Amino acid sequence: MISDPNLGNSGSAGRPAAGGGPSTGEPAVNAIEVEHIVKKYGDFTAVDDVSFYVKEEEIFGLLGPNGAGKSTLIRMMTTLIPITSGKARIVGFDVQKDPDDVRRAIGVIPQALTSDIDLTVEENLNIYAKLYDVSAQKRKAAVDELLELVDLTKWRDAQTKTLSGGMRRRLEIARGLVHSPRIFFLDEPTTGLDPVSRVAVWEMLTNIKAHRKLTILITTHYMDEADRLCDRIAIVDHGKLVALDTPAALKASVPGSNVIEAHFDHPTADWEQRLHALTGVTSVQHEGAGMYRILTSDGSKATTELVEMAVRAGVGVKSLSVQNTTLDDVFVHYTGRQLRDELVKSYSFVMPPRPGMQP
Ligand SMILES: Nc1ncnc2c1ncn2[C@@H]1O[C@H](COP(=O)(O)OP(=O)(O)OP(=O)(O)O)[C@@H](O)[C@H]1O
Ligand SMILES: [Mg+2]
Numbered sequence: 001m002i003s004d005p006n007l008g009n010s011g012s013a014g015r016p017a018a019g020g021g022p023s024t025g026e027p028a029v030n031a032i033e034v035e036h037i038v039k040k041y042g043d044f045t046a047v048d049d050v051s052f053y054v055k056e057e058e059i060f061g062l063l064g065p066n067g068a069g070k071s072t073l074i075r076m077m078t079t080l081i082p083i084t085s086g087k088a089r090i091v092g093f094d095v096q097k098d099p100d101d102v103r104r105a106i107g108v109i110p111q112a113l114t115s116d117i118d119l120t121v122e123e124n125l126n127i128y129a130k131l132y133d134v135s136a137q138k139r140k141a142a143v144d145e146l147l148e149l150v151d152l153t154k155w156r157d158a159q160t161k162t163l164s165g166g167m168r169r170r171l172e173i174a175r176g177l178v179h180s181p182r183i184f185f186l187d188e189p190t191t192g193l194d195p196v197s198r199v200a201v202w203e204m205l206t207n208i209k210a211h212r213k214l215t216i217l218i219t220t221h222y223m224d225e226a227d228r229l230c231d232r233i234a235i236v237d238h239g240k241l242v243a244l245d246t247p248a249a250l251k252a253s254v255p256g257s258n259v260i261e262a263h264f265d266h267p268t269a270d271w272e273q274r275l276h277a278l279t280g281v282t283s284v285q286h287e288g289a290g291m292y293r294i295l296t297s298d299g300s301k302a303t304t305e306l307v308e309m310a311v312r313a314g315v316g317v318k319s320l321s322v323q324n325t326t327l328d329d330v331f332v333h334y335t336g337r338q339l340r341d342e343l344v345k346s347y348s349f350v351m352p353p354r355p356g357m358q359p
Contacts, residue, residue, distance in 0.1 A: 031215035037086035061230035070219035107181035117161035132179035146174040166197025223327035258299025265316030
């Protein structure tokens, strides 16, 4: 299932010396190494025997639905919670044996916003810089540079409570970088942001990467985000790693290169079987209410046949789209479920019963 041949490579070859960095001629070193890591809460296994490595200067994504174990993985890698079993090394430092060295090497943006809303933008950055012992003379230059990088220079004296959600995220990202960490962990940095602010955060992260020598580990449940930003993606589901590779290789690993989404008016009872018979079709998913998602190796031929078949059968086609395979299809392929459905389910809200209401 796991498509990265190096995933299980837990040997010591290529492991960096503590605190060491790459130099000319040396083999590429791993910024993060996670080996058979497990987290149990009582009888519940939140992270179940996960192994992966992240190369220096890579942008690595953990993609999975709510409750997959993404934050738990980050918390273990960043020394915030104990590891039940297995190992994690950050730039060569063992998370359990050398937590202080790990903390000095990393910047962490947790899932919840944590900047102080009663301070100004600049004060929030300065407090962190002082906490991390950045000298006074370096502090000013670091704060100026970071404000510029996250496009908040003209807001430096604004109270944090006056910022929009996207601007506050950008402030938190700047704050996580004041001590020039080598590894940057971001837990769902764009959840809750509008599409424009999300793109702004992506651009900013790409910009930061271009200016600094930085390895980034990001968690997300947005497939487009993982696709756009990450060099490699690990798909996690129910605490397990189900696939790991580059976005392109993950998409190529799904049989069928095109996805047809079609909405039919009163399809026949055997419609799903008939769709299966079209050219190159490798899977058909009925999403309810006449909506079908069809994977095929020949999008154009299958679409023509589909329309002809619908005309012959007197079935109306309300909408039709043909696209290349997405990470959504990859998720379905490896887990049997749709990431979108999982998110909708997790966010659905059930009204609490009101007094006098019948169950
Ligand atoms: N302190 C805890 N005690 C018990 N169970 C926990 C604890 N923290 C997390 N869990 C459970 O572990 C599982 C993984 O949670 P985690 O927060 O890592 O998921 P996630 O992938 O980050 O999800 P989300 O996208 O919602 O942030 C969930 O089922 C969660 O309920
Ligand atoms: Mg989380």
